[in-house]
Amino acid sequence: MLFEIDGAPAYCYTGGKAFDAALPTVVFIHGAQNDHSVWALQSRYLAHHGYGVLAVDLPGHGRSKGAARHSVEEMAAWLLAVLDAAGVAQATLVGHSMGSLIALELSHRAPQRVARLAMLGTTYPMKVSDALLNISRDNEQTAIDMVNIFSHSGMAQKPSCPGPGFSVMGGAQRLMQRMSALNPAQLFYTDFAACNAYANGEAAAQAVRCPALFIFGSKDMMTPPKSTKLLTGAIPHAKVVQVDAGHSLMSEQPDAVLDALAGFLG
Template sequence: MIFEVQHKAAYAYTGGKPFDASLPTAVFIHGAEHDHSVWALQTRYFAHHGFSVLAVDLPGHHRSAGPALTEIAAMADWLAALLDAAGVERACVIGHSMGSLVALDFAARYPQRASGLALVATAVPMAVSDALLDAALNREPEAIEMVNQWSHSTLAAKPSCPGPGFWLHGMNQRLMERVSAKGEAGLFHTDFTACNAYADGLARAAQVRCPVRLIVGQRDAMTPPRAAKTLAQTFAQAGTAVDTVTLDAGHALMSEQPDTTLDALFSFATDVAARSTASAASVQ
């Protein structure tokens, strides 16, 4: 589905169902040099089980017009504008890796618009090594190979998406190559630089008021579980309801553990939607 956001075309996948703003909405935000398709299983299930879905392509990524945005806060503002274009007042916001920073910043600065916040494979700060930044800028195929090695803890996907024996590294490599080919020069470096430069994460976490779920991969070498501990503590100290779900996976949780990732997200979003409905009923 194409929206006009900030005078440019913006794409959001709706999970194979027509978008209906009257239903509870779940927004999915991808990571660096990825697109909406990383959420294929999760978004289709949501869309066929009571939610409206917007799995976005961030500016400059695949079907959304560029240029790519260079700051996390600018991506969060763009997300708010996309929700305006879709006629959505509030949504459960779900982000993976770089997308988790966008979701966090959005939920903090637009508190009335976030009913829930799910951060998948997150870290605050999300530091990117000099070697990876240099490879992303000057040797992008090498950077893609590096990220593939670090993102996966296994070669084959678990049932049911896409099935036993599926080559996760190859799938992710082709996706990143496609996003690179359709995007502007240096897109990978732009994304990683935005992650590396984002210094507001803990301050933003202290401002979040909606329920939060952290979903981390036990074998994640990119954003290891320990990298989310301070974030969880910050939420708790601010009085925000937060829990952490740990899965047996690396950084690419949605493909390595598709079903358990879906379970963690759907149970959280369903609970958030029920709370929102109950709150609205009590006000009336």
Template sequence: MDLVVNGHRSYCYTGGKAFDAAKPSVVFIHGVLNDHSVWILQTRWFANHGWNVLAVDLPGHCRSEGPPPASVEEAAQFVVALLDAAGIGKAALVGHSFGSLIALEAAARAPQRVTHLALVGTAYPMTVSPALLDAALNDPQRAIDMVNTFSHSLLAPPPSSLGPGTWVYGGSRALMRRVLASNREVNVFHIGFKACNDYANGEAAIAAVQCPILFLLGDADQMTPARATRALIAKASGAAQVLTVRAGHQLMSEAPDEVLFALRDFLSAAR
């Protein structure tokens, strides 16, 4: 599904179902050097169980046009504008990593429009090491290898992950290379990491959120370790839930069923 947002064509995967504004809606937001496809299992399930699904490619990524957001705040404004373009009054927001910060900021900026907020593989501050920032800028292929080493646990993916023969590391690396190559004008890798590193409004944003919040974390996450969420959790309302699953940073591929079931249970109250 293509929408015009801020004057640019923006692509959203709908899970194979036609968009129906009368249904409850959930927006999925990917992380740095990812795209809508990281949510493939979760989006298809929700689309086939009575939900509108909008799994967006962020601006400047893959099938979406426009400059990539240079800050979390800019990306959050895009999400709010996306709701306008789709004619959606209210939606649940689900974000992973960089996408979790975007979802958080959007929920703080438009609290009346967000029914539920799920922060997957999140942390605040989301500090990126100087070495990784430099590699993302000057040697992105090496940085992709570094990120994939840190983003996955040593656990073998469960049989339900993507089927026999699935190579989680290889699939993630191929996706990141494809996303990087999708924009020849700017380095979306470095821009995204710098936006994560520079974001300084997390505690104020979480205090402004008015909807239920789910923190969905990986117990073997080296990119955004569970302990790095303490500040956000402490500032969240009493309605916040915290769930930890056996996975690294790429929870959706390492623990796909657990992520799906957690989101299903959490969002069921939004129906």
């Protein structure tokens, strides 16, 4: 599904069903150097079980055109424009990593538009080391290799792997390489710098009043569970679910993530 936002096409995957704004809407927001496909199982399931699904490609990612936005605030403003274009008055926001910060920021600037808030693989502040920032700017392929290793709990597929012979790590690497090929303008660095610079997370979290959910990977090295205390403490009513996975928890434990989201949606 395509909308025009700021003069450029904005793509949203609808889970294999025609989008219906009259249904409860769930908006999926991917992380750095990714696109809507990281939500393949979760978005498709919910689209076939009574929800309107919009799994976005952020600007400069996947099928959405235009320059990548340089701040979390700019990405949140873009996402709000997508909701307007889709005719969605209120939605559940589900964000992973960088996408979780976008969801959190949108909930702060337009709380009336957010029915529920789910944040996966999140932390705040979401600081990126100077070394990784520099590598993402100067040698994107090396950054892809490093992050791919850091984002997975191991080389072997989990029992919940989507299919025999499917390489979780290989799929993640090829997706990030595809993003580089589609947008060679230092996309990884732009995304990482936006996460690193975001400074409104604590205030935004303290303002959350809607139902909230955290899903953490117990073996996450990118946003380790021990780093999440500021966020979880700022949203004390939020439910916390931990799954046996690294940072790429939607692909390492897709069924566990789906179960947590389906239970949260009720």
